[in-house]
Amino acid sequence: NAGVMQNPRHLVRRRGQEARLRCSPMKGHSHVYWYRQLPEEGLKFMVYLQKENIIDESGMPKERFSAEFPKEGPSILRIQQVVRGDSAAYFCASSPTGLAGGEQYFGPGTRLTVT
Amino acid sequence: GQQVMQIPQYQHVQEGEDFTTYCNSSTTLSNIQWYKQRPGGHPVFLIQLVKSGEVKKQKRLTFQFGEAKKNSSLHITATQTTDVGTYFCAGYMDSNYQLIWGAGTKLIIKP
Numbered sequence: 581n582a583g584v585m586q587n588p589r590h591l592v593r594r595r596g597q598e599a600r601l602r603c604s605p606m607k608g609h610s611h612v613y614w615y616r617q618l619p620e621e622g623l624k625f626m627v628y629l630q631k632e633n634i635i636d637e638s639g640m641p642k643e644r645f646s647a648e649f650p651k652e653g654p655s656i657l658r659i660q661q662v663v664r665g666d667s668a669a670y671f672c673a674s675s676p677t678g679l680a681g682g683e684q685y686f687g688p689g690t691r692l693t694v695t
Numbered sequence: 696g697q698q699v700m701q702i703p704q705y706q707h708v709q710e711g712e713d714f715t716t717y718c719n720s721s722t723t724l725s726n727i728q729w730y731k732q733r734p735g736g737h738p739v740f741l742i743q744l745v746k747s748g749e750v751k752k753q754k755r756l757t758f759q760f761g762e763a764k765k766n767s768s769l770h771i772t773a774t775q776t777t778d779v780g781t782y783f784c785a786g787y788m789d790s791n792y793q794l795i796w797g798a799g800t801k802l803i804i805k806p
Contacts, residue, residue, distance in 0.1 A: 622701075
C-alpha cells in the first residue's frame with residue numbers, strides 16, 4: 581500500500597510565477613490536509629479538504645492561494661504570483677476519517693524555493 | 696488564538712542521557728498526538744493520548760497527558776543516535792478539525 585505521495589519534491593520558481601503542488605493520499609483515504617513549514621518551525625495548518633469539498637481553509641491566505649481535491653486525481657495546492665516569503669516546505673497529510681483525533685499520514689513534502 | 700507551546704526548542708544530550716520535551720496548551724485539548732521528524736524528512740506519527748492523566752510507553756519513550764488535558768510530555772530514556780530529530784506535539788481542540796502544532800523540540804546528540 582503506497583503511502584502519501586507528493587510531487588514535485590523540489591520546486592524552484594521565480595517571483596511572480598505560479599507554483600502547483602500535488603498530493604495523492606493513501607489508498608482509501610478521502611481526507612487531505614495541507615501544511616506549511618518554515619525552517620526550524622512547526623507545521624502551520626493551511627486547508628482541509630474532502631473529495632470535491634473544502635472543509636476548512638481558515639489557515640490559508642485569502643489571496644494567491646487555492647486548493648482543490650477533485651473527484652478524480654490528486655489534491656492540488658496552487659500558489660499564484662509567488663513571492664520570496666512563500667519559500668517553505670509544504671506537506672500534505674491524509675487520513676481515513678475526518679473526525680478530530682485521527683492519525684495523519686504525511687507525504688515527503690514539496691520544498692518550494694522562490695528566487 | 697489557540698496555541699500549543701512546546702519547550703525547549705533544542706536539547707543537546709550525550710548519548711545515553713535522557714531527553715524530555717513539554718507541551719502546554721492555552722485551552723483544553725480533546726486529544727494530543729506526538730510526531731517525530733528526522734532532518735530533511737516528514738513528520739511520522741508516534742502516538743495519540745486521549746484520556747486525562749493517560750500514560751503510554753513505547754520501549755524507551757514515555758508519553759503523558761495531564762489531568763487537565765492541557766499539557767503533555769515525552770520522555771526518552773537512554774537516548775540513542777537513532778533518536779535524533781525534532782519531536783512535535785499536536786493537539787485537537789474540541790469540535791475542531793485543525794491539529795494545532797507545537798514548534799517542536801530538536802534532539803541533538805553531542806559527539
